[in-house]
Amino acid sequence: MRTRFAPSPTGFLHIGGARTALFNWLYTRRYAGTFILRIEDTDQVRSTEESTRAILDAMAWLGLNWDEGPYFQAERVNIHREMVQKLIDTGNAYYCTCAPEELEAKRKKALAEGRKPKYDGTCRDRGLPRSSGSVVRFRGPEVGVTVVHDLIKGNISFNNEELDDLIIERADGYPTYNFAVVVDDAQMGITHVIRGDDHVNNTPKQIQIYEALGYEVPLFGHVPMILGSDRARLSKRHGATSVMAYQEMGYLPEALVNYLVRLGWSHGDQEIFTMEELVREFSLEAVGKSAAVFNPEKLLWLNQHYIMAYPAERLVESVLPFWEKRGFDVSDRPFVAKAIADLRTRSKTLVEMAEGGVFYFQEEVAYDPEAAAKFLTPEYAGHLVAVAEGIPGLAEYTKDGLESFLRALAEERGTKLKWIAQTLRVALTGKTVSPGIDEVMVTLGKERVIGRIQKAVAWIGAAS
C-alpha cells in the first residue's frame, strides 16, 4: 500500500488538512504501507516556500512522519508535459484557443439562462496546433457513466455528459491540478487516495485521465469536511484554524490528534486513544459520511486530559517555553517540576498553566488589589505572623505536615482554616486562586514562604 498527503503550499497547515494527513498516516501505518508527502506547488503565483516550511513543521509537531518526499510537483513539469503530449498524440486531448474572458462570458450567460456552465466544445474538433496562449484540454467521453468506488462513501456514479473538457495544461505551460495529481499519483504508485470530500466531483474526471493514460485507477476514500459552528466550511472567522496556532495556545499534539481523529471516526464508545491504539484500530470503514462541526470545548477537555496524563518530564519540557517566553528563570528544574505538579490538575492549556504559575517565579509577588484588600489586612496579619513563627519548628515540612499544622493553628486561634489559608494564599501567590496552599508552601520551600510572609506583613503595616 502506498498513500500520500498532498497539500498545496499556499498557507499554513489547517485543521482540515491535518485530519486528512492524520487519516492517511494512520491507515498507512496500520497496514505497514508507505506514506508519501508531496507538495502541490504548480500554482506558481500562490505557492511559497514559507508555507511549505510551515506545513512540514506542523506535520512534525503532530508526529506524522513520511517515508518518501517531500516531492515537489512543480519539479515534475517535464513529466507532466510528456503525458500531455501523449494524450494529444492519442487524440485524448486537444489545443484550445478560447480566450479566458470569452469563456467567462459564456459561463455567465449559460448560468443566467439556466443552462450548464460547461465548456461548449468550440475547439474540441478544430484540430488546432499549439500556439501562443493556447491551452490543452482533455477530451472527455460524451456518453456513458463513470463510477467512483469510494472506500468511505460507497459507489458514486456520474453521467459523462455532465463532465467538462477540463484544461490540463495552462497557457503558461504548467499542468493544472486535476491532471498533475493523476500523473503524480499514478507514477508514484499511489494505491489509496485519501483526501477531503471536496474532491469527489473531480474524481470522475481524474478517473478518465487515468484510463486515457493507461494507468491503473487507485482506490479512493473521501473524508467528510470539517465545518464551523455555523455549519459553513471551517475558516478563520471560526477561530484558529492553523495547526501551529494550537501549539502556541498551549495545546498538546496528542490532544489535537485525539480530537481530530474522533471527528468523523469512532471506535465504539472510546474517546481517548494513544497513537498505538489508533494505528491498531483505525479503519476507513469506520469513518462516517457526514460533515462534522469543529467543537473547541471538546478539544479543550482533551487537552486537559492529556495535561493530566502526560509523563512529568515531558510536561516540563512542554511548559518550559511558555515561562521562558515570559522571561522567568527556569533553571531550577526540580522546582519547575514541583510547580507543574501543583498546577497540572487545574490547567486546560499550557498557556493557562504558565499564567497560573507565574507567582512561583516572581521575586516580588504581585498582589491582586481586590485580593489584598480583602485578606492583607491588620485583622489577618496575626495569622501570617503565627504561620511564619511556626514553620521553623515544624517536624514535617510536607503537605500533610503543613495541613495539620495549619488546622491546629486555626483551632488555636479560634478561626477556620479557610481564613488562614486564603490570607496565606494572597501573601504567597498574590491571588485568591492557586493550587492547594500546602502544596504551594512545599514547592516554594520554607525560605521563600517565610520571606513572602514577612513582605506581606510589612506591606500590611505600610498600607494601614
Add this chain to the structure above:
RNA sequence: GGUCCCAUCGUCUAGUGGUUAGGACGCUGGCCUCUCACGCCGGAAGCCGGGGUUCAACUCCCCGUGGGACUACCA
C-alpha cells in the same frame, strides 16, 4: 441553476428490523473542600418531515425539507 454528497441530544458519535436509543464534550443539581480545579453521584437534552415495505422501523425504499461540496488557465 446543474451535478454529487450528507441527515441520531446544542456538538462529536454508538446503533446495523424488535434497545428503557448508549457514550463523550458542554450545560446543570449534589458530594468532596483552604480558593480554583480534579474526582465521585445524579439530571435535562436526540432518531428532520411525509409516504411506503414489514407482524415490527432510528435502522430498508421513495419523495420532500435542510445542510454541504463542486461547477477556475486554485488546489
